[in-house]
Amino acid sequence: MNTSSLIDALLNPSTYKHNVEVITTIETHISIVFLTGEFAYKLKKPVNFGFLDFSSLASRKKFCQLELQLNQRTAPQLYLGVMALVKKTNDSNSNIEIIALDQADENPTLEVIDYVVKMRQFDPNGVLGRLLDKQELDENTVEQIVSKIVGLHQQAEAVAMDSYLGEPETQLKPMVDNFPSLKDYCKDPITSKQLSEIESWTHERFAALKPAIQLRKQNGFVRACHGDLHLDNITLFEENGVVEPLLFDGIEFNDSFRWIDVISDLAFLLIDLEFRGKLGTSSQCLSLYLSRTLDYNSLQLLNFYRSYRAMVRAKITGLRAMQLGVDSLEQKQVLNLAKNYVHQAHCYTQVNSPVxxxxxxxxxxxxxxxxxxxxxxxxxxxxxxxxxxxxxxxxxxxxxxxxxxxxxxxxxxxxxxxxxxxxxxxxxxxxxxxxxxxxxxxxxxxxxxxxxxxxxxxxxxxxxxxxxxxxxxxxxxxxxxxxxxxxxxxxxxxxxxxxxxxxxxxxxxxxxxxxxxxxxxxxxxxxxxxxxxxxxxxxxxx
CATH class of the missing domain: 3.40.50.300 (P-loop containing nucleotide triphosphate hydrolases)
Structure with a gap:
């Protein structure tokens, strides 16, 4: 069964064993999420982008299992299990059946077509990226969010000392990989100059900070983090009258993106808040995090990682712009957004003195x-x-x-x-x-x-x-x-x-x-x- 036929089957309410009235989807370049009302089913696309390889059925099974395992650390209420999509042999309104993974594994005669992560569907308006467009986060909510992040970082497994993960050069590579593509679609004089300055600064700061980066790994600060900790991956979830923030959609598909310094993980949230004009909330988050962890020495690396995280945002936004109509109004707007992220990254290269x-x-x-x-x-x-x-x-x-x-x-x-x-x-x-x-x-x-x-x-x-x-x-x-x-x-x-x-x-x-x-x-x-x-x-x- 090809991908198109599989998508058609998952858009058919008869495929599901629970009551389904309307099915909507959320699609990215790597996955499609099928929203059925009570539950959501996340299907990984059979793609290979180098940094991510979902091209084989075995790899999609592996990464579905890893996604479940990692995200149950912070959002067990949302991540329910991995399901197998198996081919039906009898006549019915749907040509696939969704069954539990262990059931499929125990029956080798079943023809498995693909795998999905089953999640509890939640209100998209509870996602912080949407909430902040309407209201400020109160101090109690900010503290709850920070508490969740601290809990994850303190309980996450530390990287093995003999692993290449967390090594200074391993952390530098994705940083320098951002520049070539950004230079291709940010060619105006101001942004080009800023990109050149950020690139030079990145190499200079890396040379100066390399011993500190290595020491951070030795001291256990490189851990199995979330990896994609921005505002659209945190939601306020209500259950039994209690509202709590949940961190979801952590990275499973690339070890280098997940096994990172904890302060790099936090930096993504900080730059997202700052980009949205919430500098005060960002300062609150950082202050609370440091008071809980006493990791004030991480500050020597914070701007290095904040600049990198803003560049990641610029690159992703630029890639999205390239998929839009050439010289269209929408493409110009998205490119301007990418340039704004470059400007943000450049701001972190500036020295603040005296303080x-x-x-x-x-x-x-x-x-x-x-x-x-x-x-x-x-x-x-x-x-x-x-x-x-x-x-x-x-x-x-x-x-x-x-x-x-x-x-x-x-x-x-x-x-x-x-x-x-x-x-x-x-x-x-x-x-x-x-x-x-x-x-x-x-x-x-x-x-x-x-x-x-x-x-x-x-x-x-x-x-x-x-x-x-x-x-x-x-x-x-x-x-x-x-x-x-x-x-x-x-x-x-x-x-x-x-x-x-x-x-x-x-x-x-x-x-x-x-x-x-x-x-x-x-x-x-x-x-x-x-x-x-x-x-x-x-x-x-x-």
């Missing part, structure tokens, strides 16, 4: 963490990594961000020893951020002037800009805020009223000349964008 270190000071319940997120969302063009003492403290203590502790654990969590350990770690992480060209917002109580001065001295040593924003509040307001967040359980802090009152005993407020003073009561009503921009010398950013 800013911004301390947010205030007792528990003053609203520092909310203010930090508002800075990311409300300050146009401002990218920063938030280092939260509450989150760092929890991670160092071996706890999940929202994992609650008993009184005995709380006394250890907020002990003088743990305070010192947390501030020391934050100082180190802030240094790593700044040395790699990233602005940093440090969210902590900073009760003692001595703690603040360590950051002042660090900025002086690194020749970076230091700022202090003090959020003033009173005992009653802070107490109410603490009570509310403990009730809602939507904040990583375990500080209660007792901890807050103890903080007030040791609080050393900054002078007016030392800091920008803001008042918590006002911040609950509006974000003082102009005052913050002027204080941070960001007034010219648009």
């Amino acid at each position: 800013k270190c911004i301390l947010l000071q205030g007792i528990s319940g003053s609203g520092k963490s909310h203010f930090a997120n508002q800075m990311l969302k409300q300050l146009p063009g401002f990218e920063a990594i938030v280092i939260s003492s509450d989150r760092i403290r929890k991670t160092l203590f071996g706890l999940e961000p929202h994992q609650r502790v008993d009184d005995q654990q709380k006394s250890k969590l907020y002990s003088a020893e743990m305070n010192q350990k947390t501030y020391h770690a934050m100082l180190q992480y802030a240094q790593t951020c700044m040395q790699n060209g990233f602005n940093v917002i440090v969210d902590a109580t900073f009760l003692k002037q001595a703690h603040r001065y360590k950051f002042v001295n660090l900025c002086a040593k690194l020749k970076q800009e230091f700022y202090l924003i003090y959020i003033k509040t009173d005992r009653e307001q802070a107490g109410f805020a603490i009570e509310q967040r403990l009730h809602l359980n939507n904040n990583p802090s375990d500080a209660d009223a007792v901890v807050m009152q103890n903080q007030l005993r040791y609080l050393q407020e900054p002078s007016g000349a030392e800091a920008l003073w803001l008042h918590a009561k006002q911040l609950r009503q509006f974000f003082p964008q102009q005052a913050v921009q002027e204080y941070l010398n960001l007034a010219d950013i648009d």
Whole structure:
């Protein structure tokens, strides 16, 4: 049976054992998904593109099984099984039958025509790429998404040390492979110049980063990742009244695309958010990821991988443009999109210096963490990594961000020893951020002037800009805020009223000349964008 006849059979409702009224399809250059209402069936096309080979029946079976295995790590609710398409011998309304893979394997007399991955069909409007066109992602959803990614990266198998996968040259090859085709269809002077500069920069940065790339593999950061972690491969899935993000459609067809550095995997999501004008959400994702993994050393590689991921987007978009009518309006629009991705890739090659270190000071319940997120969302063009003492403290203590502790654990969590350990770690992480060209917002109580001065001295040593924003509040307001967040359980802090009152005993407020003073009561009503921009010398950013 040829591919055309097979497609016709899968478009026939009689082929399916469950009730089917309407069948629609989603087609890409490598697969066709048949949407039947309750279930979806993904058929791999018999193609060979070099980086992907589905040309034989055996290979399609193998990759269907691998797709199921890999994607059940992050979306078991969606990936249900591999089914065999077998030829029917009796007269019926359909000439194929869909049966379970093990049933086909156990009966060698059956003629298997092909294989499909059976999935639970879900609402396409829940895919993040569509959702972001209509609304912002709230902080809870962003945290859930990051938690899923962290879980995948921490549980994924690390590559074997003797494997070619994850080697520096293996990672460089797909990067340099992007340039020839892009040069063919991006011939305008500006884009051509940017492509040449990106190509030179890629080779220069690779030479400088090669030891770090090798060390990342040795330290276990090259893992069996998702490989295609953009917004259209994450969906908000509702089941039994509970909504959770699911990562789906991870790469199964190419080992080199999947066995990658975890920060390269995350970089795809970041550049997709940034391309859509969601820089603040991207900064939130990166900040949360780093606070969970403490992998701040990965920042030395982030722009290298962000540029690569944007180039991948440019190449894929350009290939799509070449399949459209020559000089058609649609082709010109898609080519312009490809050029915009090249421009994005070029932006990651630029050095950001000097950078800013911004301390947010205030007792528990003053609203520092909310203010930090508002800075990311409300300050146009401002990218920063938030280092939260509450989150760092929890991670160092071996706890999940929202994992609650008993009184005995709380006394250890907020002990003088743990305070010192947390501030020391934050100082180190802030240094790593700044040395790699990233602005940093440090969210902590900073009760003692001595703690603040360590950051002042660090900025002086690194020749970076230091700022202090003090959020003033009173005992009653802070107490109410603490009570509310403990009730809602939507904040990583375990500080209660007792901890807050103890903080007030040791609080050393900054002078007016030392800091920008803001008042918590006002911040609950509006974000003082102009005052913050002027204080941070960001007034010219648009």
